[in-house]
Amino acid sequence: xxxxxSLKILQDSIDRSSNNELIKSCSEEYLVIVKNNYPKLIPxxxxxxxxSCWLVSDYWxxxxxxxxxxxxxxxxxxxxxxxxxxxxxxxxxxxxxxxxKSEYYIKxxxxxxxKYNNNFxxxxxxxxxxxxxxxxxxxxxxxxxxKQSINFVRITNFENEYTKHFAYGLSYFYLSYAYSxxxxxxxxxxxxxxxxxxxxxxxNLNILVPTYSTISLIKYNQGDYLGSVAFSKFCIQNAExxxxxxxxxxxxxxxxxxxxxxxxxxxxxxxxxxxNFAIDSLKVIDVRILASKQELxxxxxxxxxxxxxxxxTILIGxxxxxxxxxxxxxxxxxxxxxxxxxxxxxxxxxxxDKFFSIISHDLRTPLNSFNDLIKLxxxxxxxxxxxxxxxxxNTLKNSSDNILLLVENLLIWSNLQSKGVEVxxxxxxxxxxxxxxxxxxxxYAEKKNINIQNIVNKNIEIFADKQMISTVIRxxxxxxxxxxxxxSTIKFSGDVKNEICEIIIEDFxxxxxxEDKPKVFKLDSKFSTLGTSNEKGTGLGLCxxxxxxxxxxxxxxxxxEFKVGSIFTISLPIN
Numbered sequence: 335x336x337x338x339x340s341l342k343i344l345q346d347s348i349d350r351s352s353n354n355e356l357i358k359s360c361s362e363e364y365l366v367i368v369k370n371n372y373p374k375l376i377p378x379x380x381x382x383x384x385x386s387c388w389l390v391s392d393y394w395x396x397x398x399x400x401x402x403x404x405x406x407x408x409x410x411x412x413x414x415x416x417x418x419x420x421x422x423x424x425x426x427x428x429x430x431x432x433x434x435k436s437e438y439y440i441k442x443x444x445x446x447x448x449k450y451n452n453n454f455x456x457x458x459x460x461x462x463x464x465x466x467x468x469x470x471x472x473x474x475x476x477x478x479x480x481k482q483s484i485n486f487v488r489i490t491n492f493e494n495e496y497t498k499h500f501a502y503g504l505s506y507f508y509l510s511y512a513y514s515x516x517x518x519x520x521x522x523x524x525x526x527x528x529x530x531x532x533x534x535x536x537x538n539l540n541i542l543v544p545t546y547s548t549i550s551l552i553k554y555n556q557g558d559y560l561g562s563v564a565f566s567k568f569c570i571q572n573a574e575x576x577x578x579x580x581x582x583x584x585x586x587x588x589x590x591x592x593x594x595x596x597x598x599x600x601x602x603x604x605x606x607x608x609x610n611f612a613i614d615s616l617k618v619i620d621v622r623i624l625a626s627k628q629e630l631x632x633x634x635x636x637x638x639x640x641x642x643x644x645x646x647t648i649l650i651g652x653x654x655x656x657x658x659x660x661x662x663x664x665x666x667x668x669x670x671x672x673x674x675x676x677x678x679x680x681x682x683x684x685x686x687d688k689f690f691s692i693i694s695h696d697l698r699t700p701l702n703s704f705n706d707l708i709k710l711x712x713x714x715x716x717x718x719x720x721x722x723x724x725x726x727x728n729t730l731k732n733s734s735d736n737i738l739l740l741v742e743n744l745l746i747w748s749n750l751q752s753k754g755v756e757v758x759x760x761x762x763x764x765x766x767x768x769x770x771x772x773x774x775x776x777x778y779a780e781k782k783n784i785n786i787q788n789i790v791n792k793n794i795e796i797f798a799d800k801q802m803i804s805t806v807i808r809x810x811x812x813x814x815x816x817x818x819x820x821x822s823t824i825k826f827s828g829d830v831k832n833e834i835c836e837i838i839i840e841d842f843x844x845x846x847x848x849e850d851k852p853k854v855f856k857l858d859s860k861f862s863t864l865g866t867s868n869e870k871g872t873g874l875g876l877c878x879x880x881x882x883x884x885x886x887x888x889x890x891x892x893x894x895e896f897k898v899g900s901i902f903t904i905s906l907p908i909n
Contacts, residue, residue, distance in 0.1 A: 337367060340367065344360045344363055348361055348385070349496070350536075354389045357385070360382075361379070361382040365379040376403075377412055378418075380400070380402045380403035380406065381403045381419060383399045384399030384403065384422060387399060388426055388429075400419055403415060403419040404416060413446060413450050414450070417446050417450065417455050418443075420440070420442045421440065421458060424439035425462070427439065428469070433470070437466050440465075453487075453491075454486070454497070454501065457483045457484075457486035460483035460486060461504055461508045463475075464477075467479065468512070468515070473512055476512040477516065480508040480511075481509065483505040487501045496536050500532075502529075502532040503531075503533035503541050504541055506532065507541050507545050510525035510529060513525065514548055514552055519555065519556055522548070526545050526549050530542065530545055530546075540576060543569055543576065546568045547581055550563075550564075550569060550588055559595045559596050562588060563596075566588050566592070567589075569581060570582050579615050586605045587606075589602075589605040590609055707730055711723070757885050759886070761796075762798060763794070763795055764790055764794045767800070767807055768790050768807055768826045768828075768837075769788055771808045774808065775808070778815050782815065782819075784824060786823075787826065790827060791829050794830055797909055802882040803882070805879075806879045806904065807839075810839050810879060811824070811839065815841075816869045817844050817863070818866060818899075819842060823842060824841045825840045827840075833908055834905050834907060835906050837906075838901060838904075839901070840899065842899040843900070844863070845895050846896065846900060850863070851892075851894065854892065855876055855877060855879075855880045883904055887906070891903055
């Protein structure tokens with residue numbers, strides 16, 4: 335709270351004091367406080383510092399501080415101080431008689447202020463636009479912006495009386511000046527009177543002096559030379575207090591002309607001499623302004639050279655950084671590819687081992703049994719009865735069917751691993767595929783007296799690869815028969831939900847243990863279980879099921895309870 339009070343006192347001193355040294359001291363102290371405690375006020379602090387430099391004609395440092403304020407405000411997205419900094423840059427360039435630069439900054443401030451919800455800033459930007467068009471002698475535009483400024487002032491909620499009178503006094507001044515340019519002198523004088531009332535209340539000599547000067551010029555143009563003399567003298571007295579030689583010179587010249595019109599030649603000559611003396615003093619000031627402009631030019635060149643040097647340094651730094659990043663990326667990519675290839679190679683080796691395990695054991699075992707049974711029939715055929723021969727042939731057929739299914743799965747799986755399988759989708763009926771696979775495995779089911787039910791909705795059609803879906807249904811049904819108890823039931827069901835077809839196959843058999851469930855769809859997990867009639871499995875069929883279903887944009891999952899049974903579910907999009 336003490337710091338905030340100190341800042342308020344310092345700002346009031348900066349705004350209202352006519353002592354340049356005091357203003358500079360307060361501005362520097364304000365900057366120190368906000369840098370350490372209120373970083374958001376830094377832009378305002380540099381505006382204060384810029385003003386203090388301006389008052390002692392240190393134009394380069396004033397512009398430098400205003401530009402710092404603009405940069406800081408821009409970084410902080412501080413619209414209010416961006417507008418203020420642009421206004422002050424416009425005003426100082428107007429003082430340096432660089433009207434084009436002044437117009438550039440004032441227009442920036444105006445355009446931003448019109449988008450900002452602050453009526454005082456809108457008024458400030460508007461009266462400064464009026465100032466620019468005064469310099470250009472464009473009375474209509476000057477009047478437009480002056481009227482706009484007073485309209486914004488009238489709807490502003492002011493924080494204090496000083497700011498209120500300052501805003502009204504300045505707006506009325508620019509209205510008076512615009513009407514004087516239009517030679518509507520009576521209206522111009524009325525607005526001059528209004529401006530004087532507000533500016534006297536706050537002792538704002540910086541606006542009182544030009545207002546008196548405007549009245550003296552109007553009186554002269556109206557032929558009221560005595561009235562013009564009176565206001566010229568008011569203007570000179572007040573201009574001395576703020577050390578404004580320029581306004582003094584104008585009034586010395588006006589007094590010389592007025593006294594000449596009044597026939598008082600001695601007085602006319604006296605003020606003419608004072609005018610020439612003031613002009614000589616202004617030449618000294620103009621030299622200082624010119625020196626400031628040269629200094630500004632030198633600083634600009636210096637900054638430009640530094641900018642290009644910094645730019646080159648940054649470009650070199652960016653180039654080196656980019657090279658390092660690209661090199662690092664290439665090395666990292668190479669490492670990742672190497673790791674990926676290593677994992678793929680490891681997976682391929684594991685898959686290869688499983689493949690040879692299936693060929694060497696799972697395929698060789700039924701083939702050996704098949705061969706042994708053929709030999710037995712060949713050697714002892716005459717000793718077997720017809721019923722025994724028929725039983726052995728039935729065993730051979732079942733063994734042959736199992737071998738055929740295993741070989742078919744091996745061939746498909748081998749093809750998938752080497753070059754992949756192209757999906758050829760078409761519109762197919764799920765009920766028909768299920769029905770066909772039930773017929774294909776009916777003998778296997780009858781051997782265990784298993785009843786297979788197909789209650790899949792006959793109207794379901796999906797867009798998928800027929801051969802792949804048939805292979806999936808065949809493997810799932812073969813597994814269900816293999817692991818189902820004798821005299822049990824296997825049930826197929828299916829329907830469509832939210833454009834997704836779900837096919838369910840449920841059996842009542844040995845089920846799957848909890849610890850074996852994560853291994854079901856993995857070929858390298860060495861997971862194999864004997865069927866209810868000691869049928870041997872490889873786990874290859876379920877791996878094919880998962881891969882084929884996923885290739886057709888579907889999903890497969892299961893639920894199982896050990897010694898109760900299993901439910902496998904397939905979901906496939908109908909389109």
